[in-house]
Amino acid sequence: MRNQMNWNSSDRRFRLPDDWEKRRAMVKARAHGRCEARIHAKDCDGIGTDCDHIVPGDNHSLDNLQWLSYACHKAKTARESAERNRRYKKLRSHPNERHPSLIGR
Numbered sequence: 001m002r003n004q005m006n007w008n009s010s011d012r013r014f015r016l017p018d019d020w021e022k023r024r025a026m027v028k029a030r031a032h033g034r035c036e037a038r039i040h041a042k043d044c045d046g047i048g049t050d051c052d053h054i055v056p057g058d059n060h061s062l063d064n065l066q067w068l069s070y071a072c073h074k075a076k077t078a079r080e081s082a083e084r085n086r087r088y089k090k091l092r093s094h095p096n097e098r099h100p101s102l103i104g105r
Contacts, residue, residue: 017060024051031067041071049073056080
């Protein structure tokens, strides 16, 4: 059984436009219900189930939405999360600095 995204701890649904269900239906119809992933997960069955933002964020235009299979959506979300974590880690890291008393020695 597929795990559902935990909407209980997310404010995401409150940031969706009022016509989200209509947009979602339009994206599904445009894709003919098939997965539109550019990079398919190895276990993609080709059947779309999830409306995904191509570029993460709050741009809900039809040009930024695609219809993905559960497997492809999960894989894309994992890639985006890993990339975001890499960026944050880089921002948090400090260059190796010598102790001030050791400078010039």
